[in-house]
Amino acid sequence: MSAYQARFKVWRGDPSGGGLEDFTVEVNDGEVVLDIIHRLQATQVSDLAVRWNCKAGKCGSCSAEINGRPRLMCMTRMSVFSKEETITVTPLRAFPVVRDLVTDVSFNYEKAREIPAFVPPPELAAGEYRMQQMDVERSQEFRKCIECFLCQDTCHVVRDHEENKEAFAGPRFLMRIAELDMHPLDAAAGTGLDRRTTAQDEHGLGYCNITKCCTEVCPEGIKITDNALIPMKERAADRKYDPLVWLGNKIRRRES
Structure with a gap:
């Protein structure tokens, strides 16, 4: 041409x-x-x-x-x-x-700061971490993110509803939570942090209706919806409606 x-x-x-x-x-x-x-x-x-x-x-x-x-x-x-x-x-x-x-994309950096970082296992020193490759591969895909924020821009929850921004982290950072939740060595649960619950209650996972528009615009080809958001929704739902968790919460409330 x-x-x-x-x-x-x-x-x-x-x-x-x-x-x-x-x-x-x-x-x-x-x-x-x-x-x-x-x-x-x-x-x-x-x-x-x-x-x-x-x-x-x-x-x-x-x-x-x-x-x-x-x-x-x-x-x-x-x-x-x-x-x-x-x-x-x-x-x-x-x-x-x-x-x-x-x-001005500072909204994204504010959301990034709201997500608790990786919690290393207390029984292991730096340099002693060992993981199976199959466990690493589950979340390795998400590490390809270049933070172009195209997924954030195309997500209609952010794009069309300014009022949602306070309660909704957006696909890039819900993917970050999913990555940490999948990490085989993340010890957040031992500190009392339930990433699945916070994803739902604090970062707006429930706002996502899995239209896959974020996946369609990702220049790195990350399957944000299928590999991060949908599994995270499933795990959050399992946690919320687990009868043993419900019973434990009810007993704790009675004791308090």
């Missing part, structure tokens, strides 16, 4: 407001959307704000919405669009705009 002129609509503005602006810009073979945004900066709008770092699909910085779909700009090839197509680039809708394509 030789060079051609593409039509772009790019959102420009700040917290007070903004809108889409039209541009025509050159596209060359093998380029990605981030290349075109950089060309716009270099040739037409030098003050266009965009966040990026590695340009290799590993830092998660260049998240945006391209034709309405949450994507990494550095991993979205121009060849997937026709030459006649107008390409629209807008900031992540679920988070407040800082300027142009840059959004």
Whole structure:
């Protein structure tokens, strides 16, 4: 495919407001959307704000919405669009705009801090941890997350209902809880922390209705819904409705 002129609509503005602006810009073979945004900066709008770092699909910085779909700009090839197509680039809708394509994603870091960290087993010293590979593989997939927050952006619980943000951690961090709950050496239960109960009661697991939209936009191909959220829901339900747990709670309440 030789060079051609593409039509772009790019959102420009700040917290007070903004809108889409039209541009025509050159596209060359093998380029990605981030290349075109950089060309716009270099040739037409030098003050266009965009966040990026590695340009290799590993830092998660260049998240945006391209034709309405949450994507990494550095991993979205121009060849997937026709030459006649107008390409629209807008900031992540679920988070407040800082300027142009840059959004304030601090919500995600606040949620990360709310999740209790891995609790090492007290009987083992650092360097003595041993795990079976099959146990490691259960949660190893989730470690591929690059924290691009595309799953958070596309989740309608966060995206369409601002009032849910206080009570809902979102798929990225519910996946983190699931990862810790699956960890064969996590000793949180010994400290009185029940990750399954807190996932439901404190981090909003019940808000998730498993539409799989988070899985569909994950650039790392993590099966967030099938391998993390659904199993976590099942374990939380088992815990909540376990008759022995119910009886133990009832006895403790009577004693107190």
